[in-house]
Amino acid sequence: EAQVTQNPRYLITVTGKKLTVTCSQNMNHEYMSWYRQDPGLGLRQIYYSMNVEVTDKGDVPEGYKVSRKEKRNFPLILESPSPNQTSLYFCASSKDVSLSSYNEQFFGPGTRLTVL
């Protein structure tokens, strides 16, 4: 089954304790992205990756890191989490992205993170 998976689905942690949220897709997609969803704010893009070893900042990158060493994986790293990073996080992927076409983004099920 074609899908985007995220782990863990739920995470409660404390301020300053480094954590990683994994994201994996099995569709051979080139483009991957991380979003956070907060009430009343919709989804905001954190980072995105056009291909392996190519990453770029989205709208709210502060406090986050990403890496794209393999095509299928795009982990989100919080080196020193803070309470304002408590949110619902979504990973997404799409076949490719160009200026002349648009390919649908497929979203993972989400990771609910609480930072105490």
Place this chain on the structure above:
Amino acid sequence: AQSVTQLGSHVSVSEGALVLLRCNYSSSVPPYLFWYVQYPNQGLQLLLKYTTGATLVKGINGFEAEFKKSETSFHLTKPSAHMSDAAEYFCAVSGSARQLTFGSGTQLTVLP
């Protein structure tokens, strides 16, 4: 720069009634426009998209949206609401096809 405004964070309709969810956008280049739906405890699913061509776009589950450039709008409609339509709906714009900007979402409640 691009942005999306969804009018009404909560909309309630009776089962069988018309659904109208409003979306206005701004974009410095010709936009790509989307509606996504999010069911409880799930990720987002694409309902429909406008890229080029016909301005009336049909999507899944009987939804459609019309791109009106002069009004910078992309409202989502469905002639007859069903209980299963209850969800949160997000309008999104992409001016470069590389970055999606989402609206704040509209929670649709369908009353029996």
